[in-house]
Amino acid sequence: MSACLFCRIVAGEIPAQLVAETPEAIAFRDIAPKAPVHILVIPRRHVDSLTVADDAAELGAVAQLAARVAVQEGIATSGYRVVTNVGEDGGQSVGHLHFHVLGGRALGWPPG
Numbered sequence: 001m002s003a004c005l006f007c008r009i010v011a012g013e014i015p016a017q018l019v020a021e022t023p024e025a026i027a028f029r030d031i032a033p034k035a036p037v038h039i040l041v042i043p044r045r046h047v048d049s050l051t052v053a054d055d056a057a058e059l060g061a062v063a064q065l066a067a068r069v070a071v072q073e074g075i076a077t078s079g080y081r082v083v084t085n086v087g088e089d090g091g092q093s094v095g096h097l098h099f100h101v102l103g104g105r106a107l108g109w110p111p112g
C-alpha cells in the first residue's frame with residue numbers, strides 16, 4: 001500500500017471521480033472544488049512536484065490531458081486556469097505533482 005494519497009487514487013485504493021485517463025496520466029474531480037469545474041490532473045507515476053519533474057514526455061502528457069479535460073468540461077471557450085502549487089509558499093498540500101484545472105466562473109488575478 002502506497003503512503004501517497006494520489007498514488008493510492010491511481011492504484012484504485014481510494015475512490016475518485018475519474019473524468020479522463022491516458023497511459024501516463026489521470027484526471028479526477030477535486031474533493032473540495034474551488035470553482036464550478038475543478039479537476040486535478042496527475043501523472044500515474046509518483047513525482048513530488050514540478051521542481052523535480054524529469055520526464056518531458058510525461059509532463060507533456062499531463063498538460064495535454066489538462067487541455068483535453070477543459071474541452072470535455074465545456075470551459076475551453078469561456079476560459080480556464082491550469083495551476084500547479086509547489087511547496088509551502090505555493091500552497092502545495094499533496095506531495096504528488098498535480099495540475100488544477102479551474103473554470104466555470106471568472107477567476108481572480110493575482111491569486112492571494
Ligand code: AMP
Pocket residue numbers: 005014016029030031032033040084085091092093094095
Ligand atoms: P494542493 O493544495 O495544490 O496540493 O492541491 C491538493 C488538492 O487535492 C486540493 O485542492 C484538495 O481539495 C484535493 N484533494 C485532497 N484529497 C483529495 C481526494 N481524496 N480526492 C480528490 N481531491 C482531493
